[in-house]
Amino acid sequence: MSMESPMSTSSPLTLYGETFTSRLLLGTSRYPSPSVLLAAVERAQPAMLTASLRRQTGAGGEASQSFWNLLREAKVPVLPNTAGCHSLQEAITTAEMAREVFNTDWIKLELIGDDYTLQPDTLNLPEAASRLIKAGFKVLPYCTEDLVLCQRLVDVGCQAVMPWAAPIGTGKGPVNPSALRTLRERLSVPLIVDAGLGLPSHACQVMEWGYDAVLLNTAVALAQEPVVMAGAFADAVQAGHNAFLAGAMQAQDTAQPSTPVLGTPFWHHA
């Protein structure tokens, strides 16, 4: 006899009409070695791998070629980013260059407004997203958890948005749970928590809230055992999503015995 599990009724992650079997997007930076990165990818089976572009001439070309070969070997869709861009034109030009190099319309839009916190330039992000969408890109914008900002990004055509949990690389986990939960309640587009996750429990938590996916890098890359941690995150993301589908009980202020009270032996004998 078989029973239908919640997983079998779960629809796959759908972004811009494309479906993905995994709800984990994985970054490719800061791993101890390319072979560890590749093993982490094989363990996590992510939906997408993020990549970037940097000036390259001379000796740096070998590292770039090596990474290029690794991406081809991994056989995972690539999500290029515009990391480090501070102006609208920089982001747009970098996206256009990424489209040609990686042969993809996907772009993780990063428009940095503050170098210390790496907080996105929230005032110019919607305009950048709008122009890229009009140019045919599938834009996944890295943004804050601000509801109005995220709504504006949806208004200009973003079919998913990616609020941070905490500043990039901090591993703090969700620093503003209330705002993230409000965002989930108010927006119906796919939401991907991007940046600031440090533990699988952080990823599980946001998935329990109904987030559609997570994007992370440093938490895996800087773990003592990145491959093991990649698996832990993949499992946590799936567990959190299953829990969301299952529907959690309401928390209670008072204790409720789980074992029936009726027929308790020696009741009132004393």
Next chain:
Amino acid sequence: MPEPATIQVLINQAPHDLPANATLADALQRVGIAPPFAAAVNLQFVPKTQYACHVLHPNDQIELIAPITGG
């Protein structure tokens, strides 16, 4: 007044002298970059189909970028 025989451009911030009327394809040949890469001139993307016809001007700033790891 005759045009100068050479122009100076910046390729990834490094100065290079090229013949007047050199194209972006000439600049790429000068630095010997191998695919995969993409190019921009003065912050404007130049598709690879236009390298041979994109004529450079003095002080043009050329950016050549290639894939690296990213988060």
